[in-house]
Amino acid sequence: MDPQPPPAGNVEGDYPWWLVALAILAIGIAAVIVTNDLYAQVFQTVANGAAITIFVTLVAFVLATLFGLGIALLGLSDSIVLRQISRFYIEVIRGIPILVLLFYVAFVGAPAVVTAYNFITAPLVAAGWTEPLMVREVSLMWRAIIALTIGYASFIAEIFRAGIQAVDHGQIEAAKALGLSRYQRFRLVVFPQAIRVIFPPLSNDFVSMVKDSSLVSVLGVADITQMGKVYASGSFRFFETYSIVTYIYLILTIGLSLVLRQVEKRMRRTPGR
Template identity: 75%
Template sequence: MAFQTLPASDKGDRPWWLVAFGVMALAIGIVIFVSDLYAQVFGTVVKGLGVTVFVTLVGFALASILGLGIALLGMADSTVLRQIARFYVEVVRGIPILVLLFYIAFVGAPAFVALYNIVTAPLATSGLLEPMVVRDISLMWRAIIALMIGYSAFIAEIFRAGIQSIDKGQIEAAKALGLTRTQRFRLIVLPQAMRVVFPPLSNDFVAMVKDSSLVSVLGVADITQMAKVYASGSFRFFETYSIVAYVYLILTIGLSILLRGFEQRMRARSQR
């Protein structure tokens, strides 16, 4: 049996699935435009769009930075540092994002505040600094930190695989030219690794858009939370969650198409 190794659209076939989705999205858009009920639901749900976008962008940026650091730590010369990185990756990957969200929000944040108050106790006693309370750390930032930690473990593995895919001969040639380790990484390794890691990073970015809906369990006013509040008050569960699914589909499929186009341009540029 022969299996396709690429999506049909990558083999020259027309993207009929995209046409079907476009027709479906247009039909739902018309329903929203002509129906007062659906228009009201849509107007309520999209109020949380800004929070969803903010949580996703900031969370993914921080997760990428932390993930790159963990990946470099895992390839260090020191055995201890490598084992610390591996311990972090394996432990964090084994914890569901929702559990991590609760843990950071209700265990990690109070522990951080307690530690901060202990360290700054002399300054607080002298009146130079006010003691911190748990509510000073917003629930949105607790959610962002949880997503950052949860995704950084997966992103670390992506970066590790990308960096290790670079031909060692190029690194040896850079050494012969007298480039320092930092210069070799910045000028030789990272630019090439980014072309390798971009597709899986894109997938993780789209996945974080969906997983950002989990912040609603903390009461953060994202798309899902706005929908929960509206549905619980109006009992219009079908209409509300149909609109929520519609908005997330527009976001995720739109992002997937944009990122796939950017990936193809990167691939074409590298082949010139």
């Protein structure tokens, strides 16, 4: 019998030399920031947008996850109407670039919602009980969060659908035989098993949203990218500024990826209930 060739590509047993190289590079850049006044000033300015980036990412991802789960459950319902509504939403939204969706929500959706709100509250305005809402009063940051939520919910819905459908149907039938309600079957039988399939792609979407949150800078939201753009346009220090912007995003995304990878490994080691 011919000997089996060694597995190609990576494997979990490989020593993470790439991580060592990145750590050395990160320490080197940190040393430059500490010792060089220009880089220190750029870093301090750009880092002021980190809180906005983190806030936008966390809120949009939580909302997108909840919305995506709802869309996925509609797609798995017994009603053909609900299934078609779910599929319509997923196919349409997935076909729109996030940047275009961002502009549409910010400059078309928000004014439309404000117009509808003012129409509904017109009697209250006429009675002097309230004031009409102005489009400029709707925060650009929240317009961006809503756009990211709508866009990512379509992808997350497909992740949930695939994970739920991966659960053995026999176990669901057994849960029915035990008299568990639909909600109990989902909470006690389906979801605990589906989450093992769902978590890896869901965590990848989380990391992707950290990067896509930079798109909110086109609306003037003061995130990392916007702070870098403003500083670079005023100082003409483009190399230094965007090097620091890249550095901060790498710290966020790679750090988050490593944490999520450890969580995934722990989930794999934990025996199923």
